Amino acid sequence: MVTLLFKQLARVLAVAWGAATFGFFLLLLVPGDPLAASWGRPIDPQRRAVWRAQLELDQPVLVRYTLYLERLARGDLGRSLTTREPVATALLRRAAPTAQLVAAAFLLALGLGLALGAGAAFHPGGPLDRVLPVLSALLLAVPSFLAAYLLLLWFSVRLGWAPISGYVAGDLSYLVLPALALALRPIALVARTARREVRTALELDAGRAARARGCRGLRLLLQYGLAPAAVPLLEVAGAVVSSLLAGTYFVEFVFGWPGLGQWTLRAVESLDIFAIQGAVLATAVSSAALHAGLSLAASGLDPRRRP
Amino acid sequence: MSGRLQARLGLVLLVPLVLACGLAEWIAPRDPTDVDLRRANLAPQVLRAIDSSARTRAWLGTDALGRDVLSRLLRGGRSSLAIALAAQSLALAFGLLLGTAAGYFGRAPAAAVEGMLQVFGAFPYVLLALAVRSQLGASRLALALALAAAGWLTTARVVRGHVRLLRGSGPVEAARAAGAGSGQILKRHIWPALIGPLAVLGSWGLARALLAESALSYLGIGVVPPQPSWGHMLRTDLVPLLYGGGAWWAAVFPGMALVAAILGFQLLGDTLAETRQRSDPTARRGSFWPFGRNR
Secondary structure, three states: OHHHHHHHHHHHHHHHHHHHHHHHHHHHHOOOOHHHHHHOOOOOHHHHHHHHHHOOOOOOHHHHHHHHHHHHHOOOOOEOOOOOOEHHHHHHHHHHHHHHHHHHHHHHHHHHHHHHHHHHHHOOOOHHHHHHHHHHHHHHHOOHHHHHHHHHHHHHHHOOOOOOOOOOOOOOHHHHHHHHHHHHHHHHHHHHHHHHHHHHHHHOHHHHHHHHHOOOHHHHHHHHHHOOOHHHHHHHHHHHHHHHHHHHHHHHHHHOOOOHHHHHHHHHHOOOHHHHHHHHHHHHHHHHHHHHHHHHHHHHHOHHHOO | OOHHHHHHHHHHHHHHHHHHHHOHHHHOOOOOOOOOHHHOOOOOHHHHOOOOOHHHOOOOOEOOOOOEHHHHHHHHHHHHHHHHHHHHHHHHHHHHHHHHHHHHOOHHHHHHHHHHHHHHHOOOHHHHHHHHHHHHOOOHHHHHHHHHHHHHHHHHHHHHHHHHHHHOOHHHHHHHHOOOOHHHHHHHHHHHHHHHHHHHHHHHHHHHHHHHHHHHHHHOOOOOOOOOOHHHHHHHHHHHHHOOOOOHHHHHHHHHHHHHHHHHHHHHHHHHHHHHHHHOOOOOOOOOOOOOOOO
């Protein structure tokens, strides 16, 4: 397990380096002048030269690259060109709402998805089992921005149950609709996997023997249905995490959620190079770390996955 | 719900939509970019049965700038479908090549592909699209490339798993013993066996590509206006609905078309996957994935 842990850590570090390099060279090649874009009006050449020297933009590329990696290793991501705020501070401030949103959506997806999928698998041929394939296909077919609008129109505008948009730390009423909008697609992913795997598990010899012994109800479901399905479910959790991270951009955009996704889009719009590099790095590292964690959990549960 | 009903529902959704969008050039009643403020916010034709003068004819109404919603729907759908098709073809090609390399040719290619999967997998497709757009500009080809850059991962993983299984199978061993080269084995024994999984992945991938394309266009980083696209129609015409004003038909019809198209491809893929599972003895019972998703 310890070797595996180090292997996954090395993997995350490799992804971090890849993302840092990607961010660096991408912005090197990008057409347009970031300084001019962030200044907002023509800069006189003298000021521009001073500024470029301050940001080490006048150095040769390889020197800049090593300086950049060196700063990264110290945890210094530079300062935003538009707000002058250190990028690392801004990222941390923005990461909290996004983490909250993603965590809430993950729990929702897991809870509702498992309930739907296991319920369908427990009564094969029942009404839930017959409806679920098409219901989940429908959930997969609604883009998250559209789902966000539909939820807004119905629950906020029509019924007035939830605030339209914004974020108040600690107030869960702002969280419910964005989390639900983000969770719809993952719910379908989890429900499909749960239905398939729980049914397969219950049909295994162990499941049939347990049923013959008189094991019924929740105990049968948990011990002989869900427990053997845990590893495939962890695998689909990887897809869920990817889907959640991709969805944050749209859901945060619609609900005015002050998270990382919105911040990234704004940084790209204003060509704020250091902010973009920071956002790319933060996204890639958190995604890689989540996947690594899930992979570790899967090998913890399934000895066949250990080397 | 039985597989047959599922397939039927998928086809009922897809066939008319794809046909109409494919023929958009000839059947769209007006130029989709034609702004005419005297015709702004006209309701769909059925809702104003008495009014039938040619100047105000608009089967699905007009938007706030007087552009014909039906024409925009059809032309936008054509470009969305074309982009999704191009993106998914590219994704299948990349995925097939890299998956084969990783599954068939030893450790070094496998490690290289695994590294690429890790790095690409760490970027949400929005970031990939922004990256491609920053380098290649905002063309439809760039958009298709961006979607393909996000879409090849699943294909490569599945292909790699199948190729690994097939490489040790009887027919391949026999062919190798008979002196067949790698190229011949791939062409004769491995790639033909992948047609089933690739059809499933292609159909699901089209659904994902359509979804991603509309989402990017919604954010304003996809198809460039005034070219119509479903995502962009939703971007401009959904917001007024929140304030109770606006022309609902300008947002509801593209939304319905978008969901119908994605749902159609999704159901088609589901049906293909189920059929494959029933008919193919080598497919693992209960799961489409030979080794599970993430390996």
